[in-house]
Amino acid sequence: MGKYEKKPQPHKEKKGGKKTALLVSVIVAVVLVVGVFAFFILTRDDGRIVGNLYVAGVDVGGMTREEAKAALEERMKVYDENAMQIELYGRDFPLYVTTYDPAKALVDIFGKPMDPSQATESTETTDEPAESSETEPATEPSETEPATEPSEPSEAVPDDVPLDADGKPMEYLGTVTISAAEAGVSLDTDAAVEAAYNYGRTKFLFFSRLKNKTLAERKDLEAADYLVLNETKIESVLQTASDKYGSKLTESKAEATAGAEKALHITFGTKESKIDVKALYAQLKDAYVAAEFRQQYVMQETYPAAIDLDALYSSYCTAPVNAVCNEDTYEITDGTDGYGFDMGETIKLLDNAKPGQSVTIEMGVLEPMYTREKLEKQLFSDVLASVESPHDWATGRTQNIRLACQQINGYILKPGETFSYNKVVGQRTEARGFMPAGAFVGNDTVQEIGGGVCQVASTLYYCTLQAELEVVERTEHRFSPWYIPWGLDATVYWGSLDYRFRNNTNYPIRIDAEVVGGNVIVKFVGTETRNYTVKLDYTVTSTDQWELKEIEMTPEEAAAKGYSDGQTIVTPYSGEKVKSYKYKYDKNGNELSCEFIDNSSYARRDKQVVKIIYPTEPSTEPIEPTEPSTEPTTAPTTAPTEP
DSSP states (O other), X not given: OOOOOOOOOOOOOOTTHHHHHHHHXXXXXXXXXXXXXXXXXXXXXXXXXXXXXXXXXXXOTTOOHHHHHHHHHHHTHHHHHOOEEEEEEEOOOOSEEOOOOHHHHOBOTTSOBOOGGGOOGGGTOOSSOOOOOTTOOOEEEOSOOOSSOOOOOSSOOOTTXXXXXXXXXXXXXXXXXXXXXXXXXXXXXXXXXXXXXXXXOOSSHHHHHHHOSEEEEEEEOOGGGTEEOOXXXXXXXXXXXXXXXXXXXXXXXXXXXXXXXXXXXXXOOBOEEEOXXXXXXXXXHHHHHTTOOEEEEEOEEEOOOOEEHHHHHHHHOBOOBOOEEOTTTOOEEOOBOEXXXXXXXXXXXXXXXXXXXXXXXXXXXXXXXXXXXXXXXXXXXXXXXXXXXXXXXOHHHHHHHHHHHHHHTTEEEOTTOEEEHHHHHOOOOGGGTOOEEEEEETTEEEEEETTTTHHHHHHHHHHHHHHTOEEEEOOOOSSOOSSSOTTSOOOOBTTTBOOEEEOOSSSOEEEEEEEETTEEEEXXXXXXXXXXXXXXXXXXXXXXXXXXXXXXXXXXHHHHHTOOTTOEEEOOBOEEEEEEEEEEEOTTSOEEEEEEEEEEEEOXXXXXXXXXXXXXXXXXXXXXXXXXXXXXXXXXXXXXXXO
């Protein structure tokens, strides 16, 4: 027997295997077909220009060659219907330079710089005009016409005139018009369309078309490469305009004439002004491409050197010297005249001059701002304010008022100086002659050394308001005063309450204070610079009326205090809230303004009278005498004031 051999078994496929393989094959085939189709779609040349592409301001994106050409030819009709309008402008240039500042030239009577806001006509002139010298300087323009007359614009000035570096509108010279025929605008549409069509197309068509199907941002082709202009004609028109509106450079000059009547003659130069034809043509070419037919052009300019007014003054003039008042002694140092031309008046004249114009500035004696005569007349020449307030004849109070007036009488307050009542009057002591008189301590009226000096302070405050000086510190009385209108009083007390004001004028002020008969009179004497009068008034906004209170006492108690039945032991005061005002009137009595000054609030104090109570059954028991208290009286908690 032969060797036994195992019979091979046939291979068995898994169930569904043939179906899976077939499905995979189908999917692969579909993907390949779709991919090929997509590739074909994406890479095929649709014959259209890439999107968002512009030529000569026309959006040709997405158009065919034929469509783009038609659009550009339609665009060219604009050039046949519009002329180019070119507005020409020029800049101003300085005719002169100077460091002179009229505000800084002002000084007060002490030779110190003056606040320009405080300057008035009285700082420069007196009430009567000074006598003119035979050689008094005068400034006037000559009859000479400008060397070059500015051209008159043929039409109204445009609303949107360009501004110079200083933010000032430039000078409008006129408008140049270039007609369509003169411009001769044409466009090589075939070349422009071909350039647009080829934009984004390369030999690697797939990548270029896939990337540039539509541009993310607008793209403008250089249409100037395809726009044709009549350059020769346009430049000829521009050159003609340059000759018409331009000017030639001439330098400014200044010279003085000799002789008895010296004068300074100034002739202002003119600027060179022209059109840079090539530069403007380039601007116009871009404008034609964008179809913008209105253009603005600033002339190319060269300026003459400005006249140095300071150097001329140094060469030909001697400055006047002011008379000066000594701040401490009020002695006056004489001033001296100068010679030459007045800077302030000359500047006013030159500010109105034009390029090419000749100006004659006559020279002569220059009087200083202050002479001895002017200072003497201006110092303490006017009563700025005057107030009277009645006083009683109580010995102590009258004495105190007289002493306070003596301390402030004749006091000179310099410009900018602050007056302190307590500092000037000083401490009120017996050693200095002050006497006891009524003063407010809390709600009580007591006898205090120096009582009554508040009346002088109140009268002073009233004067301050009338003269319109600056109030620095002021406090109203606790109770409403009887000798001065409510709201126009001021209380003082050594060490706690002061009245202060500042001389906010340019001149010294003298305080005159005295007691005449039954009146306290305070005056401010200085230099009046106002052309109106001032009146003061007040308005009561609320009142807290006092009440009557009877203080019961036995006959013994009343007798011990020296009181009688029905006697007033506390005088009453109503509580008042007051607003004070300042009114200004012109010389004819017409009200100019009403200004609020301050609020004042006064306390209420009830009236107290003695009412003696008689017992029905007098006691038969002896009254034990009480031991006098050795304890000191409690000091007042509220600072007293001096009414």
